[in-house]
Amino acid sequence: MISSKNSILCICWLITTIGLANISEDPAIQKATKYYIDGDYHQAVTEYKRFLFFHPGHPQKALIYLQMGKVFIQLADFGSAIDLLQVAFQQTNDVTQKLQIAFQLIPVLLAENQTDRALIVSYRVLTLIDRTSANVRSDDRAQIYFFLGISELYRQNWKAAKAAFLVSDLVSPEAITLLDELGKEDVKKSASMAKWLSTFCPGLGQFYAGEWADGINSFLLNGIIASYVSHLFSSGRRQSAILLGSSILWRYYNGNRQNAVKAVGQYNTRLNEKKINRVLDQLSLKK
Template identity: 30%
Template sequence: MICGILLIVWTIPSAENASAGESDPVLATAGALSAAGNFDAAITEYLRYLYFHPTAETIGGVYLNMGNVYLRLSDWENARDAFRRSIRFAPNDSLKNVRRLNLAIHSIAHKNYSLAVLELLKVASFSKQPHLRRKAGFYLGVANVYLLEFDQVEAALAPYFSKDSSDYGRKTWQRLQRLAGKGKTIHPRSPATAKWLSTVFPGLGQLYSGDFKNAVNALALNGLLGYGVTRAFLEQNYVDAVLEGVFLFQRYYMGNRVHAAQIARTRPIKKEKKIAEEILTELGKYLAHKR
């Protein structure tokens, strides 16, 4: 469930990276190695700089660059740690919040939604810059979509869309509200209850979980099984009756109970994921329209 356009990384101003690279030949070498695709060597140079300059004013930018290089190496854990350090050593609150957004968006891309929510809440709640709070609210909504927390999606996105007075933005927001509302109406079903209902009457557990097709299928199969066993007994074909009753009973009647529990457990999640995908598609279209 990935919508790539929603994961466009909030890039740090290039001037910060350039100033970090120009201030020291080691950093200049690291930048050149990274640009050439020699990422492991670039990391080595960045680590060399940090070892000899542990208190330099530029180390926040160095950690930021390291995080980006680690991403190119598909090393999310080290990238995450480097981004966290870049936040810690940011020279001011504004840059801290920009870097928090950067970490949060990368966290969403790597399915670390809880970390994303934590960082986004910090920006949305405490940033003094309205445009950063608004962007944080947008991605907070995205993170909650992935978490299937539909009651939080609308609350997170509302401040963002309240600032968009365009006709397209208004219609998009209406569609998003409708989808989030549908998501909030989905309630999980009890697997134990579904299993018990299908024990009493085959197919009833599936019907309880909202799966009419499988309910009819379970009822039909078990009905045919019961008919076959009964007919075999009436025709005094006891061997066939016992074989059908034992082996087919195990497969279809008992399977009906297990299947009912599985449907109760998974069907709500499938429905929620479908709605989440629709919300992400709407957000993707919205961002594409704004570009």
């Protein structure tokens, strides 16, 4: 995870109000909601589930699933929250309700590092708004674009993140400037280069990726085995040399090449994480 779950949730929910869903005045629902307000979350879930059991076709069941999702967010059970919020999102075609659900679902998806799903939900909501020409508040649309920007940021799509943030008109100019700078930077290391370097000299690809200890280990281990294989050949024990070279030496030599590729991948991941955290640190909202 690039940043803590609480940090991502705080950033996303900073721009939206977390309130109770506008559900039916049914006494059973009021009872469940009172448990929620009082902090008795497990009892609240029990009451919501009981209501849905006896009223499976209730017209506001999407909002009830939404409310249960909020309960599990409070319990920090984000996996269960996502499952319930996804059900809520699928249970309604009402744009207003989908917005309410999306404002809860997308931040939790981001907190769980499920950026692709967060991106899909964001685009679905925006598409629904455009297709239905729904009368949606400009602030609500801006919040969805803000979530879209966060999703693209986590995918290292700097230009797309910048475009979404600009449409939202919620992000400070400093964060936009930083995204411009990151979009111009290209300091990733090449996996193919690392593989070819380790093909030429075991350990060299790891050095290229900044993994000095692994590089030294690979260079010495392959060198020692290769030297022994050479010694067996020169001493006339060719069968033993071939057996050792085709099994143990090949295994370590080929493993060294694969490890070099893996090391570059880890280097690029750490680099991207640093970039994303720099933007998150600058992601103060416009005043």
